[in-house]
Amino acid sequence: MKRIKTEQAPAAQNEKQNPIMLVSITGTSEDLQDHDTSGPLKYEAAEVQLEAPAISIQGAAKKVEENNDGVSNEDVGFHMQEFSKTEKEVGQANQEDVTLVADTSAVTKSGKPKIKGVSMIELFTPEQIREHITGLRQWVGQSKAKVEKNQAMEHSMNENSCQLCAVEKLNFDPPPIYCSPCGARIKRNAMFYTWGSGDTRHFICIPCYNESRGDTISFDGTNILKAKLEKKKNDEETEEPWVQCDKCEAWQHQVCALFNSRRNDGGQAEYTCPNCYVEEVENGERVPLPQSALLGAKDLPRTILSDHIENRLFKKLKQERLDRARFHGKSYDEVPGAESLVVRVVSSVDKKLEVKQRFLEIFQEENYPSEFAYKSKVVLLFQKIEGVEVCLFGMYVQEFGAECEQPNHRRVYLSYLDSVKYFRPEIRTVTGEALRTFVYHEILASY
Numbered sequence: 147m148k149r150i151k152t153e154q155a156p157a158a159q160n161e162k163q164n165p166i167m168l169v170s171i172t173g174t175s176e177d178l179q180d181h182d183t184s185g186p187l188k189y190e191a192a193e194v195q196l197e198a199p200a201i202s203i204q205g206a207a208k209k210v211e212e213n214n215d216g217v218s219n220e221d222v223g224f225h226m227q228e229f230s231k232t233e234k235e236v237g238q239a240n241q242e243d244v245t246l247v248a249d250t251s252a253v254t255k256s257g258k259p260k261i262k263g264v265s266m267i268e269l270f271t272p273e274q275i276r277e278h279i280t281g282l283r284q285w286v287g288q289s290k291a292k293v294e295k296n297q298a299m300e301h302s303m304n305e306n307s308c309q310l311c312a313v314e315k316l317n318f319d320p321p322p323i324y325c326s327p328c329g330a331r332i333k334r335n336a337m338f339y340t341w342g343s344g345d346t347r348h349f350i351c352i353p354c355y356n357e358s359r360g361d362t363i364s365f366d367g368t369n370i371l372k373a374k375l376e377k378k379k380n381d382e383e384t385e386e387p388w389v390q391c392d393k394c395e396a397w398q399h400q401v402c403a404l405f406n407s408r409r410n411d412g413g414q415a416e417y418t419c420p421n422c423y424v425e426e427v428e429n430g431e432r433v434p435l436p437q438s439a440l441l442g443a444k445d446l447p448r449t450i451l452s453d454h455i456e457n458r459l460f461k462k463l464k465q466e467r468l469d470r471a472r473f474h475g476k477s478y479d480e481v482p483g484a485e486s487l488v489v490r491v492v493s494s495v496d497k498k499l500e501v502k503q504r505f506l507e508i509f510q511e512e513n514y515p516s517e518f519a520y521k522s523k524v525v526l527l528f529q530k531i532e533g534v535e536v537c538l539f540g541m542y543v544q545e546f547g548a549e550c551e552q553p554n555h556r557r558v559y560l561s562y563l564d565s566v567k568y569f570r571p572e573i574r575t576v577t578g579e580a581l582r583t584f585v586y587h588e589i590l591a592s593y
Contacts, residue, residue, distance in 0.1 A: 264415045264416075265404050265405045282311040300312035308402055317385055323380065325350055326350060336379070337380075340375065366503070386401055443488040451593075459585065462588045463483065464483075466575055470576050484585065487528070490525075490528070498518065499519075518554050520545055524540065525589070525593065531568060540564050567582070
C-alpha cells in the first residue's frame with residue numbers, strides 16, 4: 147500500500163500546574179540529576195522569525211516588574227534598548243528570509259512551486275548530509291534492544307522503510323493525561339472516561355468514576371452527566387509523519403529528512419530528498435543555501451537572565467576543561483570541550499495559581515489565600531549538532547515574588563525539568579560525572 151502524504155497538526159498539550167520541587171529563591175540545588183528521554187527534541191529554527199520578537203518585548207516588559215532580580219533602573223533601560231535592537235535585527239532578517247523563501251514563481255518539473263527552506267537539508271553540503279545519515283543509523287539515545295532491532299531492519303530494508311534511518315515506524319511517546327477530579331496521572335493502557343474537546347477536554351480515572359454514585363460526576367464546580375462520558379483506553383500511538391521525494395518518489399520520516407511541514411505550502415511545495423539533493427549538488431545543478439537563510443537559537447532574544455546563565459556556564463566549562471587537561475597531562479586544545487551551546491529564556495508570562503475549593507475548605511481556619519500570582523518562565527539549552535539546533539535541556543520555573551503571601555513568599559518552584567541524551571561530547575569530568583550532567587547542574591546553580 148502506497149503512503150499518502152498528509153499534514154499532521156501539532157498535538158495540543160494541556161498545561162499542568164504540578165510543582166514538584168520547592169527551593170528558596172536565593173538558594174540553588176546541586177543534587178538534581180538530569181532525566182534523559184528517548185526521543186530528540188528538534189528545534190524548528192524556521193518558526194523563530196515570526197514569534198521571537200513578540201516574545202522578546204513581552205518578556206522584557208515583564209522582566210522590569212520583577213523585584214527579585216536585583217536590577218536597577220539603569221540596567222533595565224539598557225535591557226529594553228537591547229531588546230529593541232534585537233527586534234530590529236530580527237525584523238531585517240525576516241525580510242531577507244521572506245525574500246529568499248517566497249520564490250513561488252519558479253515552478254519545477256513536478257509542477258510544484260520551488261519554495262526554498264522546506265527542509266534544513268538544503269543548508270548542508272554533501273559531506274554534512276552523509277554525516278547526518280550516518281548519525282541517524284546509530285540510533286543514539288535508544289536502548290540496546292532497540293538498536294539491535296533497528297540494525298536488523300537496516301539489512302532488510304524495503305519500500306516501507308525510511309530510506310534514511312532504515313526503520314519503518316517511529317512512534318512518539320504519548321503526552322501524559324491527568325484525571326480532572328483527583329489530578330492523578332492516568333497510566334498507560336489503563337481505562338478512563340473523557341468528555342469535551344480541545345482546551346475543555348476532561349479526563350476521569352476509573353476510581354473517581356466509581357466513587358460518584360449518581361448519574362452525574364462533579365469537579366471544580368462542573369457537573370457532567372455520566373451518559374455523556376466516553377470510555378477509552380490510554381493506548382493511543384502517534385506515528386512520525388512521512389514525506390515523499392518528488393524526484394525519486396522514495397519515502398522518509400519528516401524528522402529524518404529535517405522536513406518542515408509548516409513551509410510546505412499546504413503540501414504543494416516540491417521536496418527533494420537528501421540522496422537526490424547530494425546528486426544535484428555534485429552535478430552542479432544547485433548550491434546549498436547560506437546559513438543565514440534560517441534563523442537559529444542564537445537569534446532568539448537575549449535577556450539578563452539568559453546572559454547570566456550563559457556567561458557563568460561558559461566560565462565553568464572553561465575551568466572544567468582546564469582541570470581535565472591538567473589531569474590527563476595534555477594542553478587545553480588537546481582535550482575535547484562542549485561547543486555551540488546557547489541558553490535562552492523563551493517564555494516569561496504572568497499567571498495566577500487558583501487554589502482548589504476543596505483545599506480552601508479543609509484549611510478555612512488558616513485564612514488561606516484563594517490565589518497566588520507568579521511568573522512562569524521557560525529556560526532552554528540548545529546545541530548545534532551535525533548542523534541542526536537540538537534542544538537538549540528544558541526547565542520550567544514558577545517564580546513567586548515578595549508581594550506573594552506565605553507559604554509561597556519569595557519562592558521558586560521547579561515545575562518541570564527534563565533533558566535528552568544527545569549532548570556532545572559524551573565524556574566525563576575529572577570527578578567522574580558525565581559532562582552533560584555537569585552542564586545541567588551549572589544551569590540550575592546559575593539560575
